[in-house]
Amino acid sequence: MKSEFEYFLDGKLNEECGVFGAYNIDEASQIVYYGLHSLQHRGQEGAGIASSDGENIITKKGEGLASEVFDSEKLSTLIGNMSVGHVRYSTSGGGGIENVQPLFIRAHTGNFVVAHNGNIVNTRELKMHLEAMGSIFHTTSDSEIIAHLIQREAGDFKEKILKALTKIEGAFSFIIMTKDSMYVIRDKNGFRPLAMGTLDNAYVFSSESSAFQIVGAKYLRDVEPAEVITLHKNNIEIDFYTDATQNKMCAMEYIYFSRPDTIINGLNVHTSRRRAGAILARECPVNADIVIGVPDSSLSSAMGYSDYSNIPCEMGLIKNRYVGRTFIKPNQMLRERGVMMKLSAMEAIVRDKNLILVDDSIVRGTTSRHIIKLLKNAGAKEIHVRITSSPIISPCFYGVDISNYDELISTKYNAKELADFIGADSLYFLSSEGMYEAMGKNICTACFTGKYPTSTFSLLDEIKNQK
Ligand code: SF4
Incomplete structure (x- = not known):
């Protein structure tokens, strides 16, 4: 629980995080960096960006504001035309660099990164079960759960994701990136916002549509509850991990969290x-x-x-x-x-x-x-x-x-x-x-x-x- 002093400074409620993704654009990490600037009000404890050039995923992250974590030298190492970023406010799992996202997951089937906005409700049960099955958690963030669930499923990577999502209860907007694909996901109740935009031939995704303006992108639509958007080889595929959906956007997004231009x-x-x-x-x-x-x-x-x-x-x-x-x-x-x-x-x-x-x-x-x-x-x-x-x-x-x-x-x-x-x-x-x-x-x-x-x-x- 927060101290009186923290409330005195913060004054108000805080939310867990903002995510931003860019697909199919040169120097994608630069776009993501500016996107994170626009989402900074959603979390100031940590910032991270991962990018891929189609072969390797590079991740850089740190504690503090995006402008404190990144300089032009660091950004120049994040090469590739696909990138995902995250700003963190920790309500679940606490602070610390290990919990700053995107989380990088090493897997024999291929490395991937996860950026998450929201809170998984059945964390405790899932964690106990996964640990009993041999999973070893490297962070205290509930966001790592999706990574372990994906690893345990059979099928190609998208099938694994679709199956894993059915086991998670709660609020989540995820952007998951492998070396050559991006998966953009919103929970079946639509608690946390996630918008989709275009920028020339690129697609961009953001916790708030207001972040599109700063990078010159155009708002297209909201990602729908339970929707999984797959971007691969410049194609876009739409799936839904369940048809048991409802649209229950957090009222606090309208009341307090989101920028007025969202x-x-x-x-x-x-x-x-x-x-x-x-x-x-x-x-x-x-x-x-x-x-x-x-x-x-x-x-x-x-x-x-x-x-x-x-x-x-x-x-x-x-x-x-x-x-x-x-x-x-x-x-x-x-x-x-x-x-x-x-x-x-x-x-x-x-x-x-x-x-x-x-x-x-x-x-x-x-x-x-x-x-x-x-x-x-x-x-x-x-x-x-x-x-x-x-x-x-x-x-x-x-x-x-x-x-x-x-x-x-x-x-x-x-x-x-x-x-x-x-x-x-x-x-x-x-x-x-x-x-x-x-x-x-x-x-x-x-x-x-x-x-x-x-x-x-x-x-x-x-x-x-x-x-
Ligand atoms: S409206 Fe729902 S999601 Fe938003 S703060 Fe209240 S309980 Fe949480």
């Missing part, structure tokens, strides 16, 4: 956030002088609240871009003054004003309390908090670091009690109907409802029966 399930993230803000204004109007959003994720929603209410939208908070990567803990005095916060209040805007403060979610309440304190210290009068999601009451098993009930303040307090705790004059959470109206029906809302779209039962017996 498109998920055909819906632009900025548009869905703006809609959520307007619905909040309709569901819970309040008189105030200005609406302000917590940067960056709630700026679109604040616009939406303003659209509907006709209350002017203002910039009351400024994000301090570079405080997140300090490892020096603030002393008590600094903590109390809030100087290490990622945000600063704009006194010229908020002094003597009644505010509507739009934010995306409340996990532990500590960040909201800090923000409200900042605004009050800057002279704000009333602060009415409006949240663009429902209260978080359940953990996430699908790759977001909402790990247990104890850290979820909405399991302890109702909205009135929570308003008192964070120091707000009022607090309202978007209804679940409002969330569906803003984001569409094809979303996972398990952490808001406790109703999980997958069973978390062990697949061990099923696997044993197949062996």
Whole structure:
């Protein structure tokens, strides 16, 4: 579990990783490097790129940001027209260089690499079974499981992948690369996003479509739930590892994680956030002088609240871009003054004003309390908090670091009690109907409802029966 200090710095939820792949383009690793830059918000603990020239796979990786891990010299060693990259935030398996991806797997049938975004739910059962069968794990990352499962299956490499995928439960977008092929995979529930684009004669794949723009690629479509796209000898083949699919995109992608210029399930993230803000204004109007959003994720929603209410939208908070990567803990005095916060209040805007403060979610309440304190210290009068999601009451098993009930303040307090705790004059959470109206029906809302779209039962017996 995170410390209070880590929450103080991070402020918000974190997700596990982003992936980017490029197929059939000269200096593919350069494309992937820039793609990873655009996905950096999805993970800052480690970055890696693997590339293939058709004969050999070369992998380079390290801890830190993509710009810290790679320089032009390192990139120049990653030759070939096929490449896959990864940025890591560790919710499962912990940090450490051995867990930075892509994972390189040596196999007598041919080496391959795996890049994974998500969280495998039945990790423990699968690991126990695989170890009992003789598999030796080199990392503590759940992503290594797919590699061992593939190794144990019969058939050509694609058949092995298709069979292995049926044994994994949970959230996963994988890009797997051999020396001459790339396999792009999304789980059958569609939890984590994965988009496909084109760049001249090349195909590119990314956790977020927004990363295509930076490399000049064009968004084509989302990879579908259970879809396995095989790229081999400049051909593309489409398979589905199961037809038991559903489309349960993580609602947090719309609410918080993804960049506003990303498109998920055909819906632009900025548009869905703006809609959520307007619905909040309709569901819970309040008189105030200005609406302000917590940067960056709630700026679109604040616009939406303003659209509907006709209350002017203002910039009351400024994000301090570079405080997140300090490892020096603030002393008590600094903590109390809030100087290490990622945000600063704009006194010229908020002094003597009644505010509507739009934010995306409340996990532990500590960040909201800090923000409200900042605004009050800057002279704000009333602060009415409006949240663009429902209260978080359940953990996430699908790759977001909402790990247990104890850290979820909405399991302890109702909205009135929570308003008192964070120091707000009022607090309202978007209804679940409002969330569906803003984001569409094809979303996972398990952490808001406790109703999980997958069973978390062990697949061990099923696997044993197949062996
Ligand atoms: S439980 Fe919540 S955080 Fe996890 S995938 Fe579902 S909506 Fe996203």
